[in-house]
Amino acid sequence: MRAELENEYVQYARACTARLHRIAYMLCGDAHRADDVVQETLASMYVRWPALRSVDSIDAYVRTMLVRSFLRERRRPWSRVRLDGVPPETARPDRSGAPVGDAVEDRDRLVRALARVPARQRAVLVLRFLCDMSVEDVATTLRCSAGTVKSQTSHGLAAMRRLMDGAPQVGSTR
């Protein structure tokens, strides 16, 4: 890649990393895994950059790359071993020094609960409620129908309520 294209790539990567990391953190429930997913997305983005830089909705395109990268990674056997081997407590963000309160506790519980929702349902929840995407846009990102997005949203929210209310978990987490 020519140096000036690379410069553009770096500028864009700098600007989008924090946003991608937030989405990845909610998808993965783990800051280190989120770093890996973002890093992988940025490396893929480099290869496609000469074509990608002129795309109108580049942010949406890169976000789609990130979500697909997350879902691909979840399918790898080592990914399950590592994630399932981590006790929920260790996946909590570092809050040393932060005030302890109901709101903070709720957010912690939400991150932990979300990590236990099946991966595709989790992706739907994050795209719809964190990224505020429409049902149609989520369907395009996940390559499924709008009906599937609606049903996954419903199942995902129901799972979150169960998990947040402390009810026994139903079904697989994968």
Added chain:
Amino acid sequence: MTNHGEYANEFRDTLQAVPVPPSRVDIGEALRAGRRRERVHRLRNGSLAVAGAVAVAVVSVAVVTTFRTTAPPGATHPTTAWPVGPCMVRALPAPSWTGQPPIVGVTDIDPSGRYVTGYSAYGMTGRALLWVDGRVRVLDAPGELDRAVAVNSAGTVVGYGTGGGWVYDGGRFTKLPALPGYPPAAARPVAINSRGDIVGQSGEMGVIWPAHMPGEVRAVEGGLATITGISDHGVIVGHVGDNEGRLWTPDGTQHFQPPGFESRLIAGEWVVGEVGIARGGRTNREPHAYVLWNWTTDARKWLRAPVDFVPTDVGESGAVVVRLSPEQATRPALLRDGEVIELPRLADPRGQPAEGPVVSGDGRTIAADGRTGAELWRC
């Protein structure tokens, strides 16, 4: 209990308010991974295929010259066994601070062969190591996951960890600043020369911490670059983009090397560069060959070994150390005066070097690591 719609709104509000731990994404690393991937991608598509021959052009410091040559015949195909050279090996001791055998890595050796740098890692902890005359010292570096990466003949060590880069000199650590606008952890030294000039990265930018300006950092001309080494003369080598080789002379001027030649290592007058070569039918990996180039005389010669190899260090004498068969059962070896000297190993012959080997200026002292720990050779 709230209804579904209310719960969805509550969920949205809480989700959007969740604080996220700081990202440790390294854009410089993503850039390098992307470059490697792009190169493989292009080679797979045959865009670099040049049947049977490759044109290599190298820019010398003073004069732009080009040379044309063919790939070294049989450079990577086994021909005959080579003799085990007259090298003596001994273990470099490693501290067992975890109660478990840690991973030991060797990263550099100074031109005199007296100092060796490296690290010892176990789980998510790492310590910077310095061997002096074969005795190990654990450097109590200021960060976590620290590693010492280079040392000069005065015993000044540079390294980095999660807290960023540092210099260890006379028992004291000094932090290396990152460029303005970069977090401190973005500072990563790569090499140090005998004058104490340090080169490395500040994120994706190539930088120098000049010896005569303590506490100062400046980007190399052109900025965006991956720096790989600095000679005692102050000549810096590195690359930009996809294998666009660069060389910076001590006055700071950037010299371009045509596509296809990527400077990797430098010591004294010698640069080891990688040359992309198309090989018919082998599209599942990056084709490559290596050239030893004297940047003052413009002399150059192919590096050859009977099996695949990767050069890992060069000494001022022009001796090069390599990893033979880098992808399986890799072994350290010395290429000297056209001879391939495989280095004898200690007890575990399966030990795979993670870093190194590295070589002293005269090409006679070599260090490397393996699964069993670090080793030192005198040839």
